[in-house]
Amino acid sequence: xxxxxxxxxxxxxxxxxxxxxxxxxxxxxxxxxxxxxxxxxxxxxxxxxxxxxxxxxxxxxxxxxxxxxxxxxxxxxxxxxxxxxxxxxxxxxxxxxxxxxxxxxxxxxxxxxxxxxxxxxxxxxxxxxxxxxxxxxxxxxxxxxxxxxxxxxxxxxxxxxxxxxxxxxxxxxxxxxxxxxxxxxxxxxxxxxxxxxxxxxxxxxxxxxxxxxxxxxxxxxxxxxxxxxxxxxxxxxxxxxxxxxxxxxxxxxxxxxxxxxxxxxxxxxxxxxxxxxxxxxxxxxxxxxxxxxxxxxxxxxxxxxxxxxxxxxxxxxxxxxxxxxxxxxxxxxxxxxxxxxxxxxxxxxxxxxxxxxxxxxxxxxxxxxxxxxxxxxxxxxxxxxxxxxxxxxxxxxxxxxxxxxxxxxxxxxxxxxxxxxxxxxxxxxxxxxxxxxxxxxxxxxxxxxxxxxxxxxxxxxxxxxxxxxxxxxxxxxxxxxxxxxxxxxxxxxxxxxxxxxxxxxxxxxxxxxxxxxxxxxxxxxxxxxxxxxxxxxxxxxxxxxxxxxxxxxxxxxxxxxxxxxxxxxxxxxxxxxxxxxxxxxxxxxxxxxxxxxxxxxxxxxxxxxxxxxxxxxxxxxxxxxxxxxxxxxxxxxxxxxxxxxxxxxxxxxxxxxxxxxxxxxxxxxxxxxxxxxxxxxxxxxx
Numbered sequence: 001x002x003x004x005x006x007x008x009x010x011x012x013x014x015x016x017x018x019x020x021x022x023x024x025x026x027x028x029x030x031x032x033x034x035x036x037x038x039x040x041x042x043x044x045x046x047x048x049x050x051x052x053x054x055x056x057x058x059x060x061x062x063x064x065x066x067x068x069x070x071x072x073x074x075x076x077x078x079x080x081x082x083x084x085x086x087x088x089x090x091x092x093x094x095x096x097x098x099x100x101x102x103x104x105x106x107x108x109x110x111x112x113x114x115x116x117x118x119x120x121x122x123x124x125x126x127x128x129x130x131x132x133x134x135x136x137x138x139x140x141x142x143x144x145x146x147x148x149x150x151x152x153x154x155x156x157x158x159x160x161x162x163x164x165x166x167x168x169x170x171x172x173x174x175x176x177x178x179x180x181x182x183x184x185x186x187x188x189x190x191x192x193x194x195x196x197x198x199x200x201x202x203x204x205x206x207x208x209x210x211x212x213x214x215x216x217x218x219x220x221x222x223x224x225x226x227x228x229x230x231x232x233x234x235x236x237x238x239x240x241x242x243x244x245x246x247x248x249x250x251x252x253x254x255x256x257x258x259x260x261x262x263x264x265x266x267x268x269x270x271x272x273x274x275x276x277x278x279x280x281x282x283x284x285x286x287x288x289x290x291x292x293x294x295x296x297x298x299x300x301x302x303x304x305x306x307x308x309x310x311x312x313x314x315x316x317x318x319x320x321x322x323x324x325x326x327x328x329x330x331x332x333x334x335x336x337x338x339x340x341x342x343x344x345x346x347x348x349x350x351x352x353x354x355x356x357x358x359x360x361x362x363x364x365x366x367x368x369x370x371x372x373x374x375x376x377x378x379x380x381x382x383x384x385x386x387x388x389x390x391x392x393x394x395x396x397x398x399x400x401x402x403x404x405x406x407x408x409x410x411x412x413x414x415x416x417x418x419x420x421x422x423x424x425x426x427x428x429x430x431x432x433x434x435x436x437x438x439x440x441x442x443x444x445x446x447x448x449x450x451x452x453x454x455x456x457x458x459x460x461x462x463x464x465x466x467x468x469x470x471x472x473x474x475x476x477x478x479x480x481x482x483x484x485x486x487x488x489x490x491x492x493x494x495x496x497x498x499x500x501x502x503x504x505x506x507x508x509x510x511x512x513x514x515x516x517x518x519x520x521x522x523x524x525x526x527x528x529x530x531x532x533x534x535x536x537x538x539x540x541x542x543x544x545x546x547x548x549x550x551x552x553x554x555x556x557x558x559x560x561x562x563x564x565x566x567x568x569x570x571x572x573x574x575x576x577x578x579x580x581x582x583x584x585x586x587x588x589x590x591x592x593x594x595x596x597x598x599x600x601x602x603x604x605x606x607x608x609x610x611x612x613x614x615x616x617x618x619x620x621x622x623x624x625x626x627x628x629x630x631x632x633x634x635x636x637x638x639x640x641x642x643x644x645x646x647x648x649x650x651x652x653x654x655x656x657x658x659x660x661x662x663x664x665x666x667x668x669x670x671x672x673x674x675x676x677x678x679x680x681x682x683x684x685x686x
Contacts, residue, residue: 023169024156040118042090043203049086050204053079090203091337108292109347110435111244111285112340113231114224114251114278117217117269119158120196124151127191131184136498137512137590146494150180157218162228164486170225171487174218179493179501181211186506199269200224201335206266216262216270222487223254227282230289241293248286249482255279256481268335277326277336279481281344284319286479288347291316294477299358303372306362307380308476310355315473317351320344342429349422350442355471356415357449359384363408364456368398385469405456410468412453419446499566500533503556509593513558518546519584525577527551532569534558537589545584552591559588 053076060072128147129140157173160166184191196207197217206213230247234240259275268274291312299309324344327336368374382394389407396403423442498504518525526544529535537555540547558566560576568576577585 021156023161023165024159025161026159042086043118043198046086046203047205049079049083107437107441108235109441110438111231113228115200116221116224117200118198127193128184131191150494160225162232167222167225168486170218170222171489172491175489175491177211177215182501182505183495184506185211197267199267201269216258216265219254219258220270223251226251235292238296241289244289245286248282249479250484252279252282252481253483273332277332280323280326283479284323287319288316290477301365303362303366303377304380306358307384310358310471311474313351313355314471315475317348318473320348324348339429342425346422346425349418353415353418356411356468359471360408360411363404384471386472388469389466406466409456410466412449414468415449419449503534511591513588513590514550516546516549516551516587516589517584518587519582520580529570533567535570535573555589555591557587557589561585
């Protein structure tokens with residue numbers, strides 16, 4: 001088998017010398033793998049209950065017996081209760097964000113990662129062997145290693161490592177799928193292979209016989225893996241934050257590719273509405289990490305930097321608000337964990353409160369001094385507000401200490417209010433109570449705002465109460481979708497021994513290979529060849545021995561003297577045929593069954609970028625355009641004899657077709673043939 005094992009991989013626990021593919025470690029008992037195993041178990045239980053429910057509902061429709069109906073309704077109530085319980089457990093697993101977070105003990109707000117879609121094992125062995133035998137007329141047993149390699153690769157993709165190597169493993173399998181599809185999945189015939197994938201949110205299975213579901217699910221898992229890489233990054237370092245930002249942007253890029261490429265997937269987690277929401281979620285988390293990167297070195301207690309940070313925080317809040325709005329829309333809200341929508345609401349309020357806190361600090365801690373740039377501060381503050389309270393202007397806030405404190409305290413009061421709202425949101429979700437780090441961050445943020453307000457609290461100025469205006473969001477580092485270059489993996493077709501894919505594919509139907517004995521007559525084999533790979537018989541002398549033995553125009557030569565020639569062009573075929581004597585040699589040819597476009601009568605042999613054709617026969621004509629019946633046809637030297645007589649000259653010649661209306665040679669008519677694998681088209685010269 002090729003590339004089945006990683007030589008420097010991870011030795012399994014059994015110690016028997018077996019290794020895993022690069023990017024895969026199925027025996028690593030990490031929190032994530034345990035989570036996936038639990039999810040797979042729940043998926044099976046959900047399927048069982050859904051089948052029982054479907055059977056009970058069918059029985060309920062079919063029976064008229066009241067007693068039977070009562071029993072069925074009772075059974076349905078139990079089944080529905082079990083389904084609700086299992087769905088709740090699955091939602092709890094989807095809410096287990098702690099296993100995806102960085103192993104470093106940090107105080108960062110948790111991020112949401114997508115869980116990998118689960119799938120059943122697929123056995124390609126019997127269907128592919130049968131298809132190779134029936135369609136390609138070859139012994140399928142000789143391709144056991146190639147089929148095993150494909151199955152090993154797919155199996156490894158079920159447990160990819162949370163790294164770039166894991167993504168590349170999925171990308172490698174994804175790159176193989178179009179090749180496999182063209183080889184074995186005919187548009188007019190089913191091969192009996194079923195691909196089953198489970199919805200990552202509900203556990204509901206989806207099953208298809210074509211590869212669309214398989215491709216879409218692999219793309220989804222690549223996006224999910226990038227999201228897990230992002231959440232796993234150490235966000236206490238600049239390098240870790242940059243890694244997280246890049247990972248979330250790549251996750252959004254993969255999801256965008258999924259949305260644009262696969263529009264009718266049967267699994268709801270890959271529907272356009274759901275994928276659109278997931279893209280916004282990934283970009284929101286990338287924007288959040290960008291904000292964390294800005295504040296990681298520390299916040300300068302200066303007017304302009306505080307203004308910028310306030311707008312940056314407002315931008316994060318705005319994006320999470322959009323995410324939350326999309327999560328609570330039907331039917332997404334019925335499939336997204338309540339934990340997710342609650343988390344997005346908590347972050348919406350948390351970052352909004354931070355924005356008001358930073359702006360309040362800028363107004364309360366700083367006054368416009370003689371050395372400050374008044375125009376710059378006025379411009380910065382004017383871009384923060386869309387509408388100020390009545391009777392208040394930007395310049396008044398900057399120059400008037402009383403007005404400055406009044407607006408500053410309004411912002412700090414609003415920060416306190418929104419922080420309290422975030423804590424209330426936190427308490428509404430039962431799964432959030434496990435995230436102690438999040439609760440500590442929310443409480444610490446509230447306490448900081450309360451302390452800031454107590455420093456400027458003045459009971460006598462309570463009459464100056466004013467509502468803080470909204471802050472316009474703005475960012476200098478907007479998160480953008482990024483399509484990862486690592487997903488563009490070049491692979492070698494496992495089944496290249498079947499021949500060039502442009503010709504030997506599932507779309508074409510072939511005759512069984514037949515043997516033809518060809519021999520030279522004055523170094524002339526009696527036919528013309530064309531093409532890169534495989535070589536095709538372009539024209540044929542009907543009087544030749546090859547024609548008498550069954551060779552036809554349009555045949556593809558797949559073997560010469562027992563040697564496979566599917567991947568040989570004309571130049572490679574020449575050495576095999578130039579020494580053929582009168583004893584001859586045996587070749588194998590196949591013919592396409594379907595009707596094909598006609599081929600021009602004659603063609604050029606070789607000239608620059610023109611198609612390659614080599615003449616093996618040149619028949620002489622009499623004055624009337626007919627071969628002489630009284631004597632043997634006079635023949636011009638073929639490329640074989642020409643090359644032997646004069647090695648200084650090229651072995652190929654340029655033959656320009658001529659128009660002869662009177663010509664009635666049977667081999668001068670248009671020749672039905674299959675399109676050549678050559679990148680060039682046959683050209684006629686007039």
